[in-house]
Amino acid sequence: MSYDSFTCPVCNGAKQTMAFVCGRPEVSGLRALTCQTCKGVGSIPEWEMRAYNEQAAKKKQRRAVREALDLSMMEMAKRMGMSRQDYNDYEHGRRD
Numbered sequence: 001m002s003y004d005s006f007t008c009p010v011c012n013g014a015k016q017t018m019a020f021v022c023g024r025p026e027v028s029g030l031r032a033l034t035c036q037t038c039k040g041v042g043s044i045p046e047w048e049m050r051a052y053n054e055q056a057a058k059k060k061q062r063r064a065v066r067e068a069l070d071l072s073m074m075e076m077a078k079r080m081g082m083s084r085q086d087y088n089d090y091e092h093g094r095r096d
Ligand SMILES: [Zn+2]
Pocket: 008, 009, 010, 011, 012, 013, 014, 015, 016, 035, 036, 037, 038, 039, 040, 041, 042, 043
């Protein structure tokens, strides 16, 4: 790990995340999957860490606004003239 990489904030360096997988009996259940954030590396570069932090900050802020208004995601989406999916992406900081 070089000086400018950070431990992955999602898997905490474990390189895997646990996820519930649905499908055929031999593959369904709780599985360890390769972490999508660090792509199984366990650490992410500085720019990606910064992007992650920015996204996390947006998410926190946007959620706080909605909760202050005491609205559900559906109600908030309607108020902002967005689809529920678009609003969900917006609140999670995946779009602006
Ligand atoms: Zn990771």
